[in-house]
Amino acid sequence: MTKRVPTVSDYVRRQWNDHRTGLRYGDLELTHHQVAAGAAARAALLAELLPRGVEPHLGVLLDNTPEFPLWLSAAALAGAAVAGINPTRRGPELARDILHTECRVLVTGPARRPLLDGLDLPGVRVLVTGTEEYETLLAPYAGAEPGEATVGPVDPSRRLLLYFTSGSTGAPKAAICTQGRLAAAGESLAAHFRLGPEDVHYICMPLFHGNAVIANWAPALATGAAVALRDRFSASGFLDDVRAHGATYFTYVGRAVQYLLATPARPDDRDHRLRAGFGTEAGAADADRFAERFGVRLTEGYGSSEGGAAIQRTPGTPRGAIGRAAPGGDLAVVDPETGRECERARFDPAGRLLNGGAAIGELVNRAPNPFEGYWRNPPADAERRRGGWYWTGDLFFRDADGFLYFAARTDDRIRVDSENLAAAMIEDILARWECVTGVAVYAVPDPVTGDQVMAALSLREGVSFDPAAFLEFLTSQRDLGTKMAPRFVRVVERLPVTATNKVRRGVLREQGFWSPGPVWHRPTPTAPYRLLTPQDVSALRPG
Numbered sequence: 001m002t003k004r005v006p007t008v009s010d011y012v013r014r015q016w017n018d019h020r021t022g023l024r025y026g027d028l029e030l031t032h033h034q035v036a037a038g039a040a041a042r043a044a045l046l047a048e049l050l051p052r053g054v055e056p057h058l059g060v061l062l063d064n065t066p067e068f069p070l071w072l073s074a075a076a077l078a079g080a081a082v083a084g085i086n087p088t089r090r091g092p093e094l095a096r097d098i099l100h101t102e103c104r105v106l107v108t109g110p111a112r113r114p115l116l117d118g119l120d121l122p123g124v125r126v127l128v129t130g131t132e133e134y135e136t137l138l139a140p141y142a143g144a145e146p147g148e149a150t151v152g153p154v155d156p157s158r159r160l161l162l163y164f165t166s167g168s169t170g171a172p173k174a175a176i177c178t179q180g181r182l183a184a185a186g187e188s189l190a191a192h193f194r195l196g197p198e199d200v201h202y203i204c205m206p207l208f209h210g211n212a213v214i215a216n217w218a219p220a221l222a223t224g225a226a227v228a229l230r231d232r233f234s235a236s237g238f239l240d241d242v243r244a245h246g247a248t249y250f251t252y253v254g255r256a257v258q259y260l261l262a263t264p265a266r267p268d269d270r271d272h273r274l275r276a277g278f279g280t281e282a283g284a285a286d287a288d289r290f291a292e293r294f295g296v297r298l299t300e301g302y303g304s305s306e307g308g309a310a311i312q313r314t315p316g317t318p319r320g321a322i323g324r325a326a327p328g329g330d331l332a333v334v335d336p337e338t339g340r341e342c343e344r345a346r347f348d349p350a351g352r353l354l355n356g357g358a359a360i361g362e363l364v365n366r367a368p369n370p371f372e373g374y375w376r377n378p379p380a381d382a383e384r385r386r387g388g389w390y391w392t393g394d395l396f397f398r399d400a401d402g403f404l405y406f407a408a409r410t411d412d413r414i415r416v417d418s419e420n421l422a423a424a425m426i427e428d429i430l431a432r433w434e435c436v437t438g439v440a441v442y443a444v445p446d447p448v449t450g451d452q453v454m455a456a457l458s459l460r461e462g463v464s465f466d467p468a469a470f471l472e473f474l475t476s477q478r479d480l481g482t483k484m485a486p487r488f489v490r491v492v493e494r495l496p497v498t499a500t501n502k503v504r505r506g507v508l509r510e511q512g513f514w515s516p517g518p519v520w521h522r523p524t525p526t527a528p529y530r531l532l533t534p535q536d537v538s539a540l541r542p543g
Contacts, residue, residue: 156180
């Protein structure tokens with residue numbers, strides 16, 4: 001007999017009559033049953049508000065308040081789809097996201113409602129949570145039960161998420177995720193981390209992004225675990241929250257880990273129940289520091305809202321590697337122009353990549369994969385699915401044993417003297433310097449041809465940049481290749497980040513070495529660092 005494919009709606013309905021704690025938010029606690037009842041009431045209201053004959057889409061413009069998972073659950077019950085709206089978008093860009101995803105209902109709160117002032121949103125009904133009008137709208141549906149109100153069939157192929165993923169150019173793309181794919185992702189991650197109903201999932205990454213929903217909320221639903229919400233990530237409030245809620249699992253991005261490591265160490269840093277952290281872009285040096293200080297091993301993964309390729313860490317994964325292809329994947333590192341597989345990476349005894357020019361390429365998945373496309377964006381679909389493969393847009397290299405190492409986004413490619421360099425490897429090395437709290441490495445144009453390596457560094461409080469000490473540190477790193485040392489160093493108070501705490505390298509590339517601010521420069525690979533002058537900029541800037 002064929003096993004029935006579960007849906008997210010199944011998981012929500014399963015919460016009915018479960019009176020264990022299901023959601024925590026500050027001092028508020030809701031049982032699983034209360035969550036299911038709240039979702040059923042919102043599903044009934046949604047079914048009433050959505051016009052017939054339109055796409056059953058609603059937008060959610062909220063911080064991580066209880067209303068966000070309640071509306072996610074409501075959409076699952078009703079057979080509708082949620083578009084997570086990024087609150088850092090403004091004006092026409094914000095309106096474009098809402099209208100592009102054809103949202104007929106938009107749920108926001110008093111804190112985000114002013115973002116909509118002056119926007120032309122024809123046909124969009126705006127609901128403002130926490131208001132008397134909102135409570136009056138919900139009141140008639142207080143007795144609704146899961147499954148009573150739907151706007152269409154509820155099955156594994158039903159769209160549930162339209163989550164924006166930023167692209168290299170143009171407007172963000174809305175990746176589609178169905179109920180079946182999200183349920184499967186939740187089950188897979190729960191099994192991988194051995195999560196169960198007694199765990200507490202701490203959600204501090206924004207719920208409008210796939211990291212929090214796919215890698216944290218979905219596994220909690222799959223196992224019947226409780227979730228604990230934080231409006232927005234707070235490094236200073238992280239441990240207090242984790243202790244107060246008894247959290248055992250969380251997700252992260254690399255910059256958030258750096259913020260946590262930058263907080264003052266305390267004797268009770270290991271006094272908590274956390275046992276697992278899962279995320280992306282935390283370098284090996286930061287992961288080691290996190291484990292040493294907090295007693296929690298971070299597990300780097302690779303995946304995306306699109307679901308086209310996934311890498312899982314397995315026993316024996318070397319330091320710096322992410323892992324091997326997840327079950328069902330046929331991942332390869334290929335030359336993006338020819339499609340031919342790149343050479344396997346070779347390292348010297350110090351761990352330096354010896355053949356970056358031949359080993360670094362784009363990661364592709366040649367197997368059938370669950371990528372479900374972008375909403376109303378055929379050109380982006382075609383770009384991802386070239387030649388029957390899924391092209392990730394990310395640069396990797398693979399060692400002789402098949403372990404995959406992240407090098408950079410394709411937009412962050414660095415090519416020095418005809419050799420491809422892995423920005424992620426350089427960042428991991430620079431992060432070892434005890435003076436830094438954050439590192440970003442990126443390419444700036446060489447005045448003759450190709451690129452030069454530039455690094456932006458944020459320093460620990462009270463520390464000034466010492467060029468001689470930095471150069472001494474670089475010289476002592478045996479795995480730093482001769483072309484990997486930054487030619488330019490910009491010292492910043494804070495690295496520019498997105499709403500999901502990912503470093504905005506595009507902003508740094510645009511600033512280059514020519515924008516105002518303290519930039520240090522090595523005129524030659526053997527020279528000491530010195531402050532860049534306007535005359536230097538004129539001589540070095542191409543064109």
